[in-house]
Amino acid sequence: MIKTILFDFGDVFLTLNKSATTEHLKQLGISELDSESIKINKSYEKGLISSDAFIHHYTEKFEGLSDEKFKEAWNSILIDFPKDRLEFLKTLKATGTYKLILLSNTNALHIDWVKKHISVFEEFKSCFDQFYLSHEIHFRKPDKSIFEFVLQENDLNPEETLFVDDTLEHIQTAKNIGIHTWHLQAGEEKVTQLFSIKSDLF
Structure with a gap:
């Protein structure tokens, strides 16, 4: 029972919409995540790094990506x-x-x-x-x-x-x-x- x-x-x-974040990132010129970014994503899901550090990883890695554009892409999965x-x-x-x-x-x-x-x-x-x-x-x-x-x-x-x-x-x-x-x-x-x-x- x-x-x-x-x-x-x-x-x-x-x-x-599980494809939304990937699609948004592609529009921003980010077509594929490397192993470092995938590892960062998992660490962030475990609360092992802060939101600021997480966002900074992406804005530093990808030229021209602002905090707000990244957050918009990241949250676009949520409907x-x-x-x-x-x-x-x-x-x-x-x-x-x-x-x-x-x-x-x-x-x-x-x-x-x-x-x-x-x-x-x-x-x-x-x-x-x-x-x-x-x-x-x-x-x-x-x-x-x-x-x-x-x-x-x-x-x-x-x-x-x-x-x-x-x-x-x-x-x-x-x-x-x-x-x-x-x-x-x-x-x-x-x-x-x-x-x-x-x-x-x-």
């Missing part, structure tokens, strides 16, 4: 928060049946944008028993350590836990340590369909 549900944030609740997803979560919370935990790979710039542009963010956040953002806890998916951290911190049994995420690599790590999973197909499935699609677990 499922007692705890771990939810991803982007493309589970918050709608993303909106459909109301029906919030209502689903609020109804689920009201039942009191499950412990609800958010587990998201994100970063300070994205969360600052969300707080400014998504009016329901605080209401959304209040629905969760725990709210884990990668840059605040210094772990990121798909590393095994982030799942072990959440399980230990909340005294969870993997067999009684369901993880919902749209990224296969994240799902595979969770599966490998015994957590039930739903690999949500963004654009084809909605989190509001949870209890019909995963009816075998409830």
Whole structure:
């Protein structure tokens, strides 16, 4: 029996356009990221470097790229928060049946944008028993350590836990340590369909 549900944030609740940042950077003359920049991105998601240092890496590396142009490109992935997803979560919370935990790979710039542009963010956040953002806890998916951290911190049994995420690599790590999973197909499935699609677990 499922007692705890771990939810991803982007493309589970918050709608993303995952190609937008790449497209914006291409328009600014940045066609491909090297291994150094990819490493910097991962470090930033873990909160190991500041937003200023992160932005500085890009503006120093790419001539003519301003702070504002980079931030606009970086945040262009973030779109909106459909109301029906919030209502689903609020109804689920009201039942009191499950412990609800958010587990998201994100970063300070994205969360600052969300707080400014998504009016329901605080209401959304209040629905969760725990709210884990990668840059605040210094772990990121798909590393095994982030799942072990959440399980230990909340005294969870993997067999009684369901993880919902749209990224296969994240799902595979969770599966490998015994957590039930739903690999949500963004654009084809909605989190509001949870209890019909995963009816075998409830």
